[in-house]
Amino acid sequence: MAKAADKTEATPQEEAPVAANPEAAAAPQAPAAQVQVDDAAAISLYANFCRVTGTPEELIIDFGLNQQPMGVPKDPIQVKQRIIVNFYTAKRLLAALSMSVQRHESVFGVLETDIQKRVKTQQAAT
Numbered sequence: 001m002a003k004a005a006d007k008t009e010a011t012p013q014e015e016a017p018v019a020a021n022p023e024a025a026a027a028p029q030a031p032a033a034q035v036q037v038d039d040a041a042a043i044s045l046y047a048n049f050c051r052v053t054g055t056p057e058e059l060i061i062d063f064g065l066n067q068q069p070m071g072v073p074k075d076p077i078q079v080k081q082r083i084i085v086n087f088y089t090a091k092r093l094l095a096a097l098s099m100s101v102q103r104h105e106s107v108f109g110v111l112e113t114d115i116q117k118r119v120k121t122q123q124a125a126t
Contacts, residue, residue: 049077059090069115 047063054060062079085093105111112118 045080047081051079058084058086060084070119 045063047065048069049064049066051062051064052059053062061083063081063083064077064079066073066077068074101111
């Protein structure tokens with residue numbers, strides 16, 4: 001399953017080494033190839049829980065729904081999706097997620113991930 005994910009991901013074009021000839025360096029580079037993705041059979045699920053584990057070769061990312069976001073859940077969180085990626089794919093995913101969150105925060109403000117701080121802020125505002 002991880003191999004199929006590697007084939008469909010868009011990767012940035014690698015930078016070409018700087019040429020010794022300044023005119024060659026100024027020449028326009030070919031645009032990055034567009035990767036076609038068929039997501040017609042993709043299944044969308046919501047997750048508010050994520051666990052990352054792994055081995056020396058790959059990361060295992062589990063997603064699930066925590067129905068009790070405050071405190072320790074009474075019932076086990078059921079993992080509904082598991083994605084296994086190599087560390088190269090994980091690093092590209094990290095960069096893409098980081099860029100997306102930075103864009104979101106620049107428009108909507110900083111995202112507070114500590115739920116205790118969010119609850120206190122909301123109660124103080126009322």
